[in-house]
Amino acid sequence: MKSTMLSFLIVLLSVQMLLAANPPPPPPPAVPALDSYKLVIEWPNTFCLVEPQPPCQQHPQSFTLHGLWPQAGGRSLVNCPGSPMEDQTLEANKGDLTKFWPDLRNSDFDKSKSFWRHEWDTHGRCSGKPPADYLTMVFNAVKKYDVQKLLAKNGTK
Numbered sequence: 546m547k548s549t550m551l552s553f554l555i556v557l558l559s560v561q562m563l564l565a566a567n568p569p570p571p572p573p574p575a576v577p578a579l580d581s582y583k584l585v586i587e588w589p590n591t592f593c594l595v596e597p598q599p600p601c602q603q604h605p606q607s608f609t610l611h612g613l614w615p616q617a618g619g620r621s622l623v624n625c626p627g628s629p630m631e632d633q634t635l636e637a638n639k640g641d642l643t644k645f646w647p648d649l650r651n652s653d654f655d656k657s658k659s660f661w662r663h664e665w666d667t668h669g670r671c672s673g674k675p676p677a678d679y680l681t682m683v684f685n686a687v688k689k690y691d692v693q694k695l696l697a698k699n700g701t702k
Contacts, residue, residue, distance in 0.1 A: 579673070584613055585611040586611060589606075589607075589649050590604055592649060599650050603647050607693055609649070613669075613672075613686055624670075628676065634676045638677075638680050641680070642654075646687075
């Protein structure tokens with residue numbers, strides 16, 4: 546009986562020592578619950594004056610999207626874990642991306658993919674949505690809150 550108890554204690558101690566030496570990895574940080582989105586738009590000519598390097602290649606004469614940023618407690622959520630933005634998702638949204646969310650520094654669609662991936666990696670992942678659903682939400686918001694139409698409606702041209 547004593548030897549069984551001693552064996553049990555030795556095994557238990559060995560397991561505890563193993564666990565202490567190789568603790569499981571910590572869980573990923575929890576993403577705060579988002580409570581709103583910030584629709585960030587820009588006037589391209591002003592952006593190109595303020596951020597002259599590298600020079601802009603496009604100057605649309607309309608407001609363009611800078612991003613749709615998930616918010617929590619009044620702060621932008623950034624760099625959350627999530628899936629990557631795949632080429633096929635970007636290709637499927639090419640028309641809306643080039644019209645509403647142009648890469649002002651690059652007019653080549655394929656070269657602009659890194660710009661949209663950066664926006665997805667920095668902000669979009671924090672939406673908790675898959676990339677295609679996030680882009681749908683982005684373009685719906687841009688179309689719904691068309692700043693130029695809102696300004697024109699109120700007498701500003």
